[in-house]
Every structure is written in structure tokens, then in C-alpha cells.
Amino acid sequence: MFIQIEFESEKPIYIQLKEQIIRGIANGGLKEGESLPSVRQLASDIGINLHTVNKAYSLLKADEFISMDRRKGAIVNPIQKKATDEYIEKLKEELRNNIATAICKGINKEEYLKISNEIFSEYGEEKK
Amino acid sequence: MFIQIEFESEKPIYIQLKEQIIRGIANGGLKEGESLPSVRQLASDIGINLHTVNKAYSLLKADEFISMDRRKGAIVNPIQKKATDEYIEKLKEELRNNIATAICKGINKEEYLKISNEIFSEYGEEKK
Numbered sequence: 622m623f624i625q626i627e628f629e630s631e632k633p634i635y636i637q638l639k640e641q642i643i644r645g646i647a648n649g650g651l652k653e654g655e656s657l658p659s660v661r662q663l664a665s666d667i668g669i670n671l672h673t674v675n676k677a678y679s680l681l682k683a684d685e686f687i688s689m690d691r692r693k694g695a696i697v698n699p700i701q702k703k704a705t706d707e708y709i710e711k712l713k714e715e716l717r718n719n720i721a722t723a724i725c726k727g728i729n730k731e732e733y734l735k736i737s738n739e740i741f742s743e744y745g746e747e748k749k
Numbered sequence: 750m751f752i753q754i755e756f757e758s759e760k761p762i763y764i765q766l767k768e769q770i771i772r773g774i775a776n777g778g779l780k781e782g783e784s785l786p787s788v789r790q791l792a793s794d795i796g797i798n799l800h801t802v803n804k805a806y807s808l809l810k811a812d813e814f815i816s817m818d819r820r821k822g823a824i825v826n827p828i829q830k831k832a833t834d835e836y837i838e839k840l841k842e843e844l845r846n847n848i849a850t851a852i853c854k855g856i857n858k859e860e861y862l863k864i865s866n867e868i869f870s871e872y873g874e875e876k877k
Contacts, residue, residue, distance in 0.1 A: 646852075647852040648849075712854075712861075725829065726836045728836075733840075
């Protein structure tokens with residue numbers, strides 16, 4: 622798997638792990654129905670605690686990025702066709718904070734939208 | 750002041766306070782050089798602990814949204830003219846995570862850019 626953990630980062634490892642898996646789903650590296658490595662396997666591969674992997678998987682499950690299958694373990698959920706109103710509200714709140722900071726830090730609207738656009742390209746969004 | 754705290758939110762109050770002040774700077778409600786209320790005053794106005802306000806102010810200072818003036822207390826820093834490379838890298842990493850989630854949750858590029866654009870309008874960015 623493509624997981625890269627920065628051990629010196631201020632960001633907790635379980636959060637980094639969660640984010641990397643979400644990026645993997647978004648860029649198509651992890652496909653719908655695909656099994657993630659077992660908690661034990663992934664912990665051993667990365668050299669981290671079982672508990673840390675468990676925590677990441679639990680959050681991914683709570684946020685419906687993955688499901689737990691009795692036989693297959695953690696499997697990737699399909700990318701949603703249409704966003705819920707609840708998620709859209711959450712996204713707006715996140716972007717209100719993110720954009721407020723960006724404005725204070727000297728990023729204008731054109732720069733911000735250009736960066737966002739480039740990141741969609743990184744995820745190969747135009748292919749979808 | 751315009752501070753609105755959701756006491757039932759999962760988000761810690763000091764983070765909410767920090768975010769609200771950054772939004773205030775971004776939308777021009779808080780102007781360069783303006784004094785924020787004293788820690789004691791704001792804590793009393795909102796009905797929260799002194800320590801919570803202190804924590805928010807400390808973070809705002811560490812991230813250079815405000816400065817501490819011996820006489821005036823906490824004052825608003827100017828909006829930056831040009832973003833540093835360091836901040837741009839940080840923003841990109843945040844947006845990589847935010848956009849990966851948005852893709853999984855069924856938001857496409859057009860919808861995402863439209864929401865971002867609308868939020869810049871909320872901050873009155875076109876006036877600047």
C-alpha cells in the first residue's frame with residue numbers, strides 16, 4: 622500500500638493514516654469493495670501500534686469511508702453519487718474557516734480556486 | 750463582538766473562538782490595529798473560563814493573526830499582502846485532505862469550486 626507516515630509530524634499517526642486512506646479512495650488507488658490490510662498486517666508494515674491502526678479504521682468506518690465485513694475485514698465503500706445536505710453544510714463550515722485563514726494569509730480568490738482546481742486534477746477528477 | 754459559541758459542539762470552545770476571530774478579520778469586522786477585548790472581558794461576555802480565552806489568543810498570536818501590545822493588549826495584525834511559500838504548502842496539504850473527502854462524499858469539482866467562490870463572496874472578497 623501507498624501509506625506514508627511522517628513520524629515527526631505534529632499530526633497524530635491515526636489521523637495521518639485515515640487521511641492517506643481517504644486520499645487513496647479519492648484517487649482510485651483503493652477501489653470500491655477492495656479489502657484493506659488487516660489491522661495486524663498494516664501495523665506491522667508501517668511499524669506502528671495495533672491500537673493506532675484500529676483507531677484510524679474505526680474513524681473511517683464511523684465516517685462511512687469503509688465497512689467491516691465479517692470475512693473480508695475492512696472494505697472500501699463506493700464513492701457517493703450525490704452529497705447529502707448534511708455533508709454539504711459540514712463542508713461549507715470547513716471552507717469558511719479555511720478560506721478565512723487563507724484571506725488573512727494573503728491568498729486571493731483566484732489563487733485559492735486555482736490551487737483547488739489543481740488538486741482535483743491530482744486526484745484525476747477529470748477522468749471520472 | 751460577533752462571537753457565537755456552540756456549547757454543544759464537539760469542537761473545543763477555544764478552537765471555535767479562534768476561528769470566529771479569524772473570520773472577523775477576514776470579513777473586515779475586525780480591522781488592522783484594532784484591540785480585541787481583554788481576556789477577562791471576553792471570558793465574562795461569553796461566559797467561559799479565562800483560560801479558554803487565553804488559549805485562543807495564544808494560538809492566534811502563534812499563527813500571527815494578532816500581536817500582543819503592552820498597552821493595548823491583543824491587537825489585530827494586518828491582512829498579509831502576499832502568502833509565504835510555507836503557508837501555500839500548508840494550504841495545499843489541507844485542501845488535499847478536504848478535497849479527497851469531498852470526492853468520496855459525492856461533491857464534484859464544479860460544486861466544490863462554486864461553494865468556495867460563494868464563501869469568498871460572504872467575506873466580501875470582491876470589495877478588496
